[in-house]
Amino acid sequence: MAHRRSGPAAAAAAAAVLLALLAAAALPATALLTPAQETEWLSYQKTISATAGAATGAALSGAHSFSTPLQGILSSNVYTGGNGRLRRVVADLLAGKAVKVVAIGGVATNGSDASSPGRNDYFAQYVAFLSRAFPAATVTPVRASAGLAPSSVVAGCLDRFLPKDADLVVLEMTASDGATMDASIVAPVQPRAYEILVRKILGAAKKPAVVMLQTMPPGMGNGTRPFYLTPESPAYAAVSGYYNVPYVSMRNALWPSGQLTTNGLLASRAVVAADGSTPNDAGHSALVDSLVMLTQRTAMDLQLLPFGTWDTKQADADVPSKVMFMGSDAQAAALKAAACSWVRNASVSTTGGCPTGVDQLCGLDYSSWAAVKDGYAKSVTETFGDNASSGSSSKMGAIIGGAVGGVVGGLAIIGGIVAFFVVRQKRRAAAEEAAYSSKFSISGLPITAAAGGEANGVNGHAPSSS
Ligand SMILES: *[C@@H]1O[C@H](CO)[C@@H](O)[C@H](O)[C@H]1NC(C)=O
Ligand SMILES: *[C@@H]1O[C@H](CO)[C@@H](O)[C@H](O)[C@H]1NC(C)=O
Ligand SMILES: *[C@@H]1O[C@H](CO)[C@@H](O)[C@H](O)[C@H]1NC(C)=O
Numbered sequence: 001m002a003h004r005r006s007g008p009a010a011a012a013a014a015a016a017v018l019l020a021l022l023a024a025a026a027l028p029a030t031a032l033l034t035p036a037q038e039t040e041w042l043s044y045q046k047t048i049s050a051t052a053g054a055a056t057g058a059a060l061s062g063a064h065s066f067s068t069p070l071q072g073i074l075s076s077n078v079y080t081g082g083n084g085r086l087r088r089v090v091a092d093l094l095a096g097k098a099v100k101v102v103a104i105g106g107v108a109t110n111g112s113d114a115s116s117p118g119r120n121d122y123f124a125q126y127v128a129f130l131s132r133a134f135p136a137a138t139v140t141p142v143r144a145s146a147g148l149a150p151s152s153v154v155a156g157c158l159d160r161f162l163p164k165d166a167d168l169v170v171l172e173m174t175a176s177d178g179a180t181m182d183a184s185i186v187a188p189v190q191p192r193a194y195e196i197l198v199r200k201i202l203g204a205a206k207k208p209a210v211v212m213l214q215t216m217p218p219g220m221g222n223g224t225r226p227f228y229l230t231p232e233s234p235a236y237a238a239v240s241g242y243y244n245v246p247y248v249s250m251r252n253a254l255w256p257s258g259q260l261t262t263n264g265l266l267a268s269r270a271v272v273a274a275d276g277s278t279p280n281d282a283g284h285s286a287l288v289d290s291l292v293m294l295t296q297r298t299a300m301d302l303q304l305l306p307f308g309t310w311d312t313k314q315a316d317a318d319v320p321s322k323v324m325f326m327g328s329d330a331q332a333a334a335l336k337a338a339a340c341s342w343v344r345n346a347s348v349s350t351t352g353g354c355p356t357g358v359d360q361l362c363g364l365d366y367s368s369w370a371a372v373k374d375g376y377a378k379s380v381t382e383t384f385g386d387n388a389s390s391g392s393s394s395k396m397g398a399i400i401g402g403a404v405g406g407v408v409g410g411l412a413i414i415g416g417i418v419a420f421f422v423v424r425q426k427r428r429a430a431a432e433e434a435a436y437s438s439k440f441s442i443s444g445l446p447i448t449a450a451a452g453g454e455a456n457g458v459n460g461h462a463p464s465s466s
């Protein structure tokens with residue numbers, strides 16, 4: 001009796017239609033999924049809807065259209081830990097409170113190479129999801145892209161990026177740091193700066209939740225850099241574990257579903273092929289899919305185990321006094337060392353001169369390598385009094401901290417005194433890879449990208465070889 005359905009079957013059919021409508025109302029998918037893969041996501045959403053209880057389930061399941069295969073997104077949620085601070089934020093969202101969400105990162109956080117920045121980059125989509133899934137809450141997004149600047153600089157100038165009242169910070173630094181990462185697991189230089197950055201954010205006034213959003217360093221997505229050659233692991237993963245900070249991975253989201261080259265490297269359609277790093281629309285979708293799943297899982301988890309003292313004890317605890325990656329070094333010294341290493345290894349300085357302190361780097365323009373090098377040369381000159389008549393000081397400090405805003409138009413208010421950078425990504429990554437490739441290779445595994453010459457031709461913005 002095809003035309004006479006039983007009650008439950010009819011209800012299920014109606015629910016399926018409703019889900020489809022809700023999904024259609026969300027942003028259009030990038031049509032990367034096969035019908036079978038779409039069915040997997042629909043089934044996932046139905047399960048959420050059924051399990052999470054009426055209001056929560058419906059909101060969560062219809063609030064986002066996933067575009068990356070389920071198997072990849074399952075892999076992307078690498079570490080959750082105790083999750084106390086994110087559970088607090090999601091509990092607040094469910095309770096209809098106000099939540100300030102801040103994205104601090106590099107070019108992915110700028111929305112570069114999304115086809116419609118401000119609408120379909122990962123941060124815009126994540127904010128849209130939060131607004132749909134938690135309609136009673138007030139979500140205030142702040143986008144703080146630091147351009148090419150590494151963690152040492154962001155940590156050294158953090159008040160320019162982090163509003164004091166942040167509740168949730170999405171931290172996206174691996175692509176920027178990965179250009180000059182050192183291969184040492186035992187005494188790493190850049191990860192020290194990253195750890196200090198994480199400590200500072202965790203120690204901020206409202207004890208914000210941090211989510212590490214790890215994107216791919218130059219070359220990883222175009223078959224030139226191996227899976228493991230990224231600060232994401234082991235160094236930043238250790239930070240995640242030590243501080244109980246959840247971590248999601250674009251690399252892991254794309255690894256199993258991307259095409260492997262004959263050498264077992266990843267060639268993915270989700271990043272700009274010319275640099276193997278910058279997310280395009282599919283890449284931004286993979287990033288937001290990973291964040292959405294983490295958020296949904298946290299909401300589901302709160303249904304199973306409500307927010308309680310086990311959370312507050314963890315979330316309100318002080319940042320551990322022992323710093324993992326450093327001995328007794330002062331933080332300023334560690335940041336300076338990391339910044340110095342970055343300056344040298346990315347060939348920011350033609351003379352190899354290191355900054356006297358990270359604050360010297362705070363005022364630079366990080367929107368292109370040419371701007372960084374130019375600003376750095378002038379900054380160092382001024383500091384040492386060499387040729388001080390160059391008269392560049394009026395330019396200093398004009399970029400970081402100078403602009404307010406973001407591009408999440410129409411979704412919610414953008415607030416804060418936070419810099420917003422625009423960075424031309426392709427030349428960035430090619431330049432970084434050239435700097436990186438020319439410096440080192442690991443255990444007989446050369447990084448295959450051309451060093452120097454070819455990259456120097458990219459818009460003339462590559463760092464000079466030192
Ligand atoms: C892959 O990425 C690297 C690093 O950004 C770049 O130098 C290289 O040219 C890219 N390879 C291709 C085939 O585009
Ligand atoms: C100052 O600038 C001049 C001309 O550009 C250069 O020859 C000289 O070496 C510079 N002095 C120092 C101390 O860098
Ligand atoms: C950074 O984002 C802004 C805002 O969407 C965009 O206008 C700019 O082109 C982006 N930067 C680059 C150079 O890709």
Ligand SMILES: CC(=O)N[C@H]1CO[C@H](CO)[C@@H](O)[C@@H]1O
Pocket residue numbers: 180181182183340341342344345439440
């Ligand atoms: C990979 C690499 O080239 N690392 C170098 C970065 O710069 C420091 C100096 O600040 C060197 O000691 C590293 O060998």
